[in-house]
Amino acid sequence: MDGLAYDLKRLALGDGEGSYLTRNQRHRGLQLMARDLRGLGYKLPAASSIKPRHVEALIGHWRSSGLSAGTMKNRMGWLRWWASRVRKPNVVPRDNDSAGIEKRSAFNGNRAHATPVERMVALPYRMQLALHLQMGFGMRLEESLKFRVSQADKGDRLAMQSSWCKGGRAREIPIRTPRQRALLEALRKECGDGSLIPQGQRYIDFRKEVEHVTWGAGIRNMHGHRHWYAQWRYRTLTGRACPASGGATYERMSRGEKAADFRARMQISHELGHGRLAVTDTYLGSRFAKAQNRRNESKPLKAHPGA
Numbered sequence: 001m002d003g004l005a006y007d008l009k010r011l012a013l014g015d016g017e018g019s020y021l022t023r024n025q026r027h028r029g030l031q032l033m034a035r036d037l038r039g040l041g042y043k044l045p046a047a048s049s050i051k052p053r054h055v056e057a058l059i060g061h062w063r064s065s066g067l068s069a070g071t072m073k074n075r076m077g078w079l080r081w082w083a084s085r086v087r088k089p090n091v092v093p094r095d096n097d098s099a100g101i102e103k104r105s106a107f108n109g110n111r112a113h114a115t116p117v118e119r120m121v122a123l124p125y126r127m128q129l130a131l132h133l134q135m136g137f138g139m140r141l142e143e144s145l146k147f148r149v150s151q152a153d154k155g156d157r158l159a160m161q162s163s164w165c166k167g168g169r170a171r172e173i174p175i176r177t178p179r180q181r182a183l184l185e186a187l188r189k190e191c192g193d194g195s196l197i198p199q200g201q202r203y204i205d206f207r208k209e210v211e212h213v214t215w216g217a218g219i220r221n222m223h224g225h226r227h228w229y230a231q232w233r234y235r236t237l238t239g240r241a242c243p244a245s246g247g248a249t250y251e252r253m254s255r256g257e258k259a260a261d262f263r264a265r266m267q268i269s270h271e272l273g274h275g276r277l278a279v280t281d282t283y284l285g286s287r288f289a290k291a292q293n294r295r296n297e298s299k300p301l302k303a304h305p306g307a
Helices: 003-014 020-039 052-064 069-085 125-137 141-146 178-191 203-216 224-238 255-272 277-284
Strands: 157-160 171-174
Touching: 003 020, 003 069, 020 052, 020 069, 020 203, 052 069, 125 141, 125 178, 125 203, 125 224, 141 203, 171 255, 224 255, 224 277, 255 277
Parallel strands: none
Antiparallel strands: 157 171
């Protein structure tokens, strides 16, 4: 490990900002940048040695490697974090447009799905509960594993603690149905005051175990459960399907429907823990037909899975 890689490791793992997964992903991304710079002929002695020419070399390398716009945006985020930590924010372009990175399409096909019962029952019970939390409350995998019902249950809502959530952004999720309530009671019975992570086991080890077991059971896209929740909530809030699952796009809505669409997206964005509506559009589909690309091939939503 050279001086730059060691310095970036110290910065990334020594900083308490964000969840464990966020810090780990940032660390891996920064180590990749250190290797890229070394391969491009730049031998930086420390993280504070970064200059605009190094940033330009990285962006050019990523572009020539054919990386997607989404991947490049993630790396730019890590690069800005690096520059800010060494008090050199101006060495990195302030926005991705000026760096020549094209905008990512807000909607790229409907990814919502609920795991079939026959695959669900093949999982250990605690893993089943984790997946039900994702479908029933739109939680990320990390959130579902760290979630403690004894701390979060406020009767009509769940108070998600910042230490469970991506980016440390606490939020509240409403409890609306008897099946959601039944799921919470099942969690309380199984875990008591604890989380789904077995006692004596580290979060990261249990997460890897969940990913391995679910993959073996044929469950390939757990994040699709959040998409499913978002689309179910849209239907309950507006009384109709969202554009991603075949509902009307913005130009086909009445004035009242447009207002209801906006309110629903704001509410769902809050429940999912997103700060921008553009991110929620990837779950619900763009409001505009041109961006939608007519890729609405999903089946109608089934009843809420709950517990």
